[in-house]
Amino acid sequence: MKAAVFVEPGVMEVHDVPEPAIEKPTDAIVRVLDACVCGSDLWWFRGISQRQHGSLAGHEAIGIVEKVGADVREIKPGDFVIVPFTHGCGHCAACKAGFDADCPNVEPGGNAGYQAEVMRAINADGALIRIPGTPDDYSADMRASLLALSDVMATGYHAAVSAEVKPGDTAVVFGDGAVGLCGVLGARMLGAERIIAMSRHADRQAVAREFGATDVVPERGDEAVERVMELTGGDGADAVLECVGSEQSTLTALAVARAGATIGRVGVPHIDAAKLDVNSLFWRNVGLKGGPASVITYDRNVLLDAVLDGRIEPGKVFTAAFDLDHVQDAYQAMDERRAIKSLIHIG
């Protein structure tokens, strides 16, 4: 089968590799219909973080279940499913508490190679999200929104939940990548009245406004702090969504939080923890929460219904589409900011 392979920083290729097989009785084999590139993939694509050369890539997909292991009870061959990047077992303390990204019952590396014709999904009953009907029942736009539920929409929503957005709040969202934009959508779902999107790119600003942003701030650093303080009458924001993870973004996020506000962070931290002065947060009663998103939990409890009802259209973050043979282009388009997020049609 064909699969996307990370050759070296800046280079993705499509190789012919053996099809994965059931290894554990709780596995499923999924034929991938659509996959995509994540903003977090750019860290290793750009060579900033490490990744094993020759490894398969991708952690977001929708597809059709082809085979299931002997212990899989709920998921059946033929099911149309979302394959989240989290793959919690569903019965440990972390999963039961709704933090499926922190399930200890996973394999090192977890699911791998979603950007491939066929993939192995572990903990099938715990982790796969069944979509009603068949792919043919859905428009291309709806399929894109379903694909967004494998990571990016749930991650943006996790930022909003972690930031404890409440009805009537003023929320600030750092990051105008696909996750940040979904954070805007998440803040709106939780009832934020005013949503300030930190964005300096016209295409992303447009999506942010479509998703519910009421204000757009292009400034960064101290100027951004000043601008948000102006917009909030000097009080700071009730809820802060940090969807980048860089040092500048994180420190700016801390600075614009109102006393008693909580920062929900979902951007993979690329800041030295020592630079994050949690003692000053203490005196301001500013909370810090967040981490890898509870994709399974959110999809099952709220997000799948919201997409099926047409309440949210997170698929709008996909502004470019490629086939698997053009996976290099899919990465480059995001790397060069020509695409907000790249969709890869496979099946």
Add this chain to the structure above:
Amino acid sequence: MKAAVFVEPGVMEVHDVPEPAIEKPTDAIVRVLDACVCGSDLWWFRGISQRQHGSLAGHEAIGIVEKVGADVREIKPGDFVIVPFTHGCGHCAACKAGFDADCPNVEPGGNAGYQAEVMRAINADGALIRIPGTPDDYSADMRASLLALSDVMATGYHAAVSAEVKPGDTAVVFGDGAVGLCGVLGARMLGAERIIAMSRHADRQAVAREFGATDVVPERGDEAVERVMELTGGDGADAVLECVGSEQSTLTALAVARAGATIGRVGVPHIDAAKLDVNSLFWRNVGLKGGPASVITYDRNVLLDAVLDGRIEPGKVFTAAFDLDHVQDAYQAMDERRAIKSLIHIG
């Protein structure tokens, strides 16, 4: 009038000082009935943190309002009141959001000298908590519980609220001082089913159990982590209350949190922020919240009623009582751990 004065580390004296007067139209003058010594006072009493020599001391009291400024509308002379250590204005963004400890409309140093015959209370309408009736209507035990609402009970409750204790939770409480014990009470009020008190002193363990602790762990550091993990089936605690602030206590608190749990901290941080690895918290989705307590908010919304109804008896943390002339003994008794918390009868 007589007032307790900090002479130098280890030395408190009673001096004759001028009575305070109304300085702003929002002030009140309160004749103090009872005050007390706070665990946080021990940091400077022991010379670990700095305090101006010759300064008045104390930040917890109940008393009778003697005079009010021209703009005070709600509070009247003759009112029996709790004087919280927080003194928020009641109308800024922080106060409205329920974080009165972070009100910007206060004076440097805020209220000072609660351990005195008479004190000046700023933001009287915003900050003073009226107690129904007169002091004579209450038993000594009840008056002690009312006094505990000026700080320690609200601070313990803030740890529980910040740790997001939910019904059915297993909560762990670090600190067996008066605040930690009130944290146990707070966790119980919020519905924790199992409360693990980290305590190695028999007198404090007894109060912890009386307040609702189901388990007591005397170990510290790695052994404490091991013990809590054993008690929670290897999962860690659903909610963690950090009521000490020392490096050891804080790091142990982080280590026993279940994935997705939140640490509510109210102990004044005496840990280098750089040692607190918030990036590892990110991967475990462990939140960090807390700070100075919302005393006014909690007293008004829940705690005063709970004391008046007899649902909680936080006054049990006072295990020794002194008069103002013996203020040195009151501090020493706590410093030497002969008393959990020292009450000072004044009026």
